[in-house]
Amino acid sequence: MTYIFGKGLRGRRSKRKKTDWKTLLTVFGTVAGLGIVGYCLVFLLNYASGVNPVKDKTGLLELVGTPSWLNEELKTKILKAACAGGEDLKLDGDSAKSIQQNIEKSAWLYDVRVQTTSKSFLISGKWRKPIAKIRSGLLNFYLDSKMAVLDHVAIDDLVIIEITGFNLRGGIIRPGQILEAKDVSAAVLIIDSLDKMDSKVTADKPLLGEISRIDVRNYDGRRRRKDPHIVLYTTDDQQIHWGAEIGKWSQNFECNDKEKLGKLYSYYKERGTLLGGAKYINLSEPENTMPLPIDRY
Numbered sequence: 001m002t003y004i005f006g007k008g009l010r011g012r013r014s015k016r017k018k019t020d021w022k023t024l025l026t027v028f029g030t031v032a033g034l035g036i037v038g039y040c041l042v043f044l045l046n047y048a049s050g051v052n053p054v055k056d057k058t059g060l061l062e063l064v065g066t067p068s069w070l071n072e073e074l075k076t077k078i079l080k081a082a083c084a085g086g087e088d089l090k091l092d093g094d095s096a097k098s099i100q101q102n103i104e105k106s107a108w109l110y111d112v113r114v115q116t117t118s119k120s121f122l123i124s125g126k127w128r129k130p131i132a133k134i135r136s137g138l139l140n141f142y143l144d145s146k147m148a149v150l151d152h153v154a155i156d157d158l159v160i161i162e163i164t165g166f167n168l169r170g171g172i173i174r175p176g177q178i179l180e181a182k183d184v185s186a187a188v189l190i191i192d193s194l195d196k197m198d199s200k201v202t203a204d205k206p207l208l209g210e211i212s213r214i215d216v217r218n219y220d221g222r223r224r225r226k227d228p229h230i231v232l233y234t235t236d237d238q239q240i241h242w243g244a245e246i247g248k249w250s251q252n253f254e255c256n257d258k259e260k261l262g263k264l265y266s267y268y269k270e271r272g273t274l275l276g277g278a279k280y281i282n283l284s285e286p287e288n289t290m291p292l293p294i295d296r297y
Helices: 001-050 053-058 072-082 093-106 180-200 257-271
Strands: 062-065 109-117 121-127 132-136 140-144 149-151 159-162 213-214 230-234 239-243 280-282
Touching: 062 072, 072 093, 093 109, 109 180, 132 180, 159 180, 180 213, 180 230, 180 257, 239 257, 257 280
Parallel strands: 062 121, 132 159, 159 213, 239 280
Antiparallel strands: 109 121, 132 140, 140 149, 213 230, 230 239
């Protein structure tokens, strides 16, 4: 009896040990499985954050001293340009230099300075303000007052005048290059002159806001010598005959450029608008008049 009892006890102990090992193996397997799942989740999260590096990188960049007309679309474009080439954006001199070079290639800023802080890069520089636009076929870009080419981005807070009737030679046009085109340059110079006059005389209601385009198809009389060489069009399609390009008024027996500006702004200030008036406004015809208001500015 004793022998039989002893054999039965050993059988139970052996069975219990097997059961304990199975339990341990099960627990271990569960923990290991959770660990693998957790590792995979971490990997996927890291991967997910890495597939959009620009978002992470732009968080380390800050534009300072920006113009009032800068919008989010252009800001994002410039910050993306700063990260061109896969910059790691480590807070050191090499990264700062790369950021500076990348932004200058975008053409919107020049004399760029990049300063590092403990958390970010502070980016400053001189901004190119678009004042004219060119659209023809695949061409669609801006120009600043120095004829620097800027890529097209929607900017609602600026008056940007379209130039039509131009004659551009073939070739690739890239952001940052200085456009060589005499007829376009003549129009840009007029736009810049009006822009400066607006800031002095009619800052509250700029005259340029009522100009839609400048046509240079008869630049230098290349189509018909007796017709106005440069014509401005208002937003309601009224013509303003400017005449010869700035600096060549005497060769065409016209009013000088200062008088042309004076006539235009006198008309604008007296009526409060350029719209809904005469069929056209002639600025080039010489007149024996008293000194114009432009002389005061």
